[in-house]
Amino acid sequence: MHSMMMPAARTERAHTDRRDWHNLKSMLPFLIDFRGRVFFALACLVAAKLANVGIPVVLKLIVDSLENKSQQILILPLSLLFAYGALRLASALFNELRDTVFARVRYHAIRQVSVRVLEHLHKLSLRYHLERKTGGIARDIERGTSSISTLLNYLVFSIVPIAIEFTLVAVILLHNYAPIFAVVTFSTVLVYVIFTVKITEWRMDHRHAMNRLDSQGSNQSIDSLINYETVKYFNNEQLELERYNRTLAEWEDVAVKSQTSMSILNFGQGTIIAVGVTLIMFLATHGVVRGTMSLGDLVMVNAFMLQLFIPLGALGVMYRQLKYTLADMDMLFQLLEMPPEITDQTNAPExxxxxxxxxxxxxxxxxxxxxxxxxxxxxxxxxxxxxxxxxxxxxxxxxxxxxxxxxxxxxxxxxxxxxxxxxxxxxxxxxxxIGIVPQDTVLFNDSIRYNLQYGNPQATQTDLEQAAEMAQIRSFIESLPEAWNTIVGERGLKLSGGEKQRVAIARAILKRPPIxxxxxxxxSLDSATEQAIQKTLNAVAGHHxxxxxxxxxxxxxxxxxxxxxxxxxxxxxxxxxxxxxxxxxxxxxxxxxxxxxxxxxxxxxxxx
CATH class of the missing domain: 3.40.50.300 (P-loop containing nucleotide triphosphate hydrolases)
Structure with a gap:
């Protein structure tokens, strides 16, 4: 059975990898508007890493100059100390400049994607919206849009900087020291990356299950609140709590497994880094004892390793978060790629x-x-x-x-x-x-004025008053403490069925459609109100x-x-x-x- 599952697992993973690359490419159009800022931020990133890598080099020169005890001891270290401080300042400056410049790119991309998603949801058919789970899709969209910010953060602020710094350190090691230093460094990083990838892939099933159960729980809670009155009608508060609790209990079990496996991953990563740094320090110390390396070289190699492995220690977290982010983003892009059931023909006329x-x-x-x-x-x-x-x-x-x-x-x-x-x-x-007065009128959780103007956003106050008068609702609106600015509540729950219906009639009147x-x-109207409004409907329908x-x-x-x-x-x-x-x-x-x-x-x- 295990051998039968392996090809399926490999196929699924290959499909996921293709989706990840596809989604990354799909993000590029959202960055084009500010490509100048992107390139400038990358330039700042490179400058910051050059300054960062220069710090251990200057530190080596300071130590060597102190060790030599030359007559220039009071002059040379002073200039190097100034250079050391300047490099640290430059590193901080370029990092902050990169963050500031890239902020516009990141938040603009989030805004564009959010607007695109809402636009696409409005294009999808009524069938989709009747079948969807409101709470679940809201949670998926929320995670998907935030995943874009997370991904850009990791790429520009973590992954690319680590790659640049690693390359610069490797060049210096290969140029100045025996190949064994580069071999140990490369080997440690390679083992670390392979271990991280393998364990993280194993852990991804737990993350997917957490996402599924999180969305399911969110949908259940929102669904029970949307149907608040029905829950109360049947005294089923406990039933809703038990259903919600069962889902969260499953989520809790998966979350504990996820945390336990993360501890295993963190310990393994710490072991690999400890072994690698120990070997490097052993080689450097041995070189100083033999006289092939100075104390400055030992300090520089040690500083390089700390500088390299400290961010590398977070690479596991970054890789995991990157995989989770790509999984969350995939839900969003699958939604964006869902074709609308009802579409206009090419060059369709009005x-x-x-x-x-x-x-x-x-x-x-x-x-x-x-x-x-x-x-x-x-x-x-x-x-x-x-x-x-x-x-x-x-x-x-x-x-x-x-x-x-x-x-x-x-x-x-x-x-x-x-x-x-x-x-x-x-x-x-x-x-x-076409104008419609539906049987079940659903209003926005906004003012009566907003709900009426929905029929015609350009309508004036006079237009609103005339339409409300025709719909037999003006006197009711003006009797309210907030009058036209009265908030109607979610789905119009603060209004009676008849009041909502009259708002819908006034809204249709404002639209002035031919049909x-x-x-x-x-x-939803009582007999007396129905007779009054029926006359209005007859008058409104007279020329339609x-x-x-x-x-x-x-x-x-x-x-x-x-x-x-x-x-x-x-x-x-x-x-x-x-x-x-x-x-x-x-x-x-x-x-x-x-x-x-x-x-x-x-x-x-x-x-x-």
Whole structure:
């Protein structure tokens, strides 16, 4: 079994390595804007390392001059001491200059990636957003964007400086001393790197498991808070805590294993460095005893080793962090590489709405191949007319509005607006031409003014007041202590269902689109408010092409045409009077709702 797993493991690792290189190359475009700063920062880096490597050389000259005790002892060491101080100052100066210059590059790259991710998420289909885990993807994005900063930090501030310093030290050792010094140094570094890579690769499984469980736990906690009311309805606080705790318990076990394996790695790295430095010092001391090296040489070699191995001691941490960073970054770039399900055709024109006629022609659609929602649906909403769609839950009514907005593409058939197939025009122009009042109105956790202006960011205060007046909500807004600046809470939870619905109606009015969709727009309103707003909706819809998806049949009796849907098909159509005369499904639904209203009326009188 072990032999069977090895090729698969090697294949997986090769794939990961290819992804890592691919992701590193994908980062380059984000650095191009400030390439001048990048090159200047690298120049500062090289200058800092030259000064750093020059310090042990000057230290050797100081020790040798003191050992010789020449007549220049009071002059020569003084100049060297000044040179020693100047090199230390130069090293610090160029390091800080590098950090300052590169800060703009790093934070600009993070900003660009963050904006690109949000832009891409908005391009992905509704299907993706309905299936995604909000908490998990938020954590993945957070780790991914921070990984870019971490990677750039390690590359510019740690890995590249170590490589430059190591090269300079190697050149000096090979030029001035016996080859054995370079051999021991190279061998120590090679063994150290191989050991670090092998152990770190072994530890990566623990890190991936930690990431997965971390995202899972985050998603569970956020999901339980988003559904706060549901949790309270069913007294399931303990159930949520137990579920969250089980995930964190798994995370805890993996985290402990990860820490234990890191201790093994750190001890092994310390052993390799200790052996290497001891061998170098033994060779240098032996050279001084034999007279082939001066005390200054011993001091310089010792200083070089300390200077080289101190940052090398952190190379293991850097390599681990680099691998973790690349793993986190891979999630981000996989998200960016996920192709949108709904895309514009090349050079797609904008939708031109002259009349606003809507036609569904033989439309078939299903969210999955196993579940067909619409079957050969055909109907027309004439320009300036109001067509209502009714039917039992699951009949496919709301799917019509999603297809019209092109959140999904039809499986077959076509949807036309003024004779233009909506798949051939830009999504932006299509959605600009349609206004909607949805059944479930979700508001931003911002002011009422912001939520209203979302329909038209250029709307003036006068425009807002007129729209709010039409939606029967102005007096309510102005009665609030903060009035238009009242914060509505997350998802609009501080407003009632009816208040949120009226905000949505006012927002649609502000958009002023030629086509309007009311998706059970009065379902959250009481009867009195519904009647008042129904008049408003009728006035608003008067000069628009309007598609009304309704549950309460009383709201659509004045529609120019009513479509009755059942199991994804239109089974009846006509005016309210015509459908009642047909004595079919619509008549049954009408009688049922009249009966329910009568019962509710009787109950309300009995309560009084």
């Amino acid at each position: 939708l031109k709405v002259q009349w606003g006629e809507i036609r569904f022609e033989q439309v078939d659609f299903g969210y999955t191949p196993e579940r067909q929602i619409l079957n050969k649906v055909s109907f027309t909403v004439p320009a300036g007319k109001k067509v209502a769609v009714v039917g039992h839950s699951g009949a496919g009514k709301s799917t019509l509005s999603r297809l019209l907005y092109r959140f999904y593409d039809v499986n077959s058939g076509q949807i036309l607006i003024d004779g233009q197939d909506i798949r051939t025009v830009t999504q932006h122009s299509l959605r600009k031409a 309007l969709i009311f998706d059970e727009a009065t379902s 092409t309007t598609l009304m998806i309704a549950h309460r049949l009383s709201t659509i009796v004045d529609a120019d045409q009513i479509l009755v849907m059942e199991k994804g098909q239109i089974v009846e159509q006509g005016t309210h009077t015509e459908l009642l005369n047909q004595a079919g499904l619509y008549k049954q639904m009408w009688d049922l709702q009249l009966h329910e209203q009568a019962e509710n009326f009787s109950l309300s009188r009995a309560d009084k």
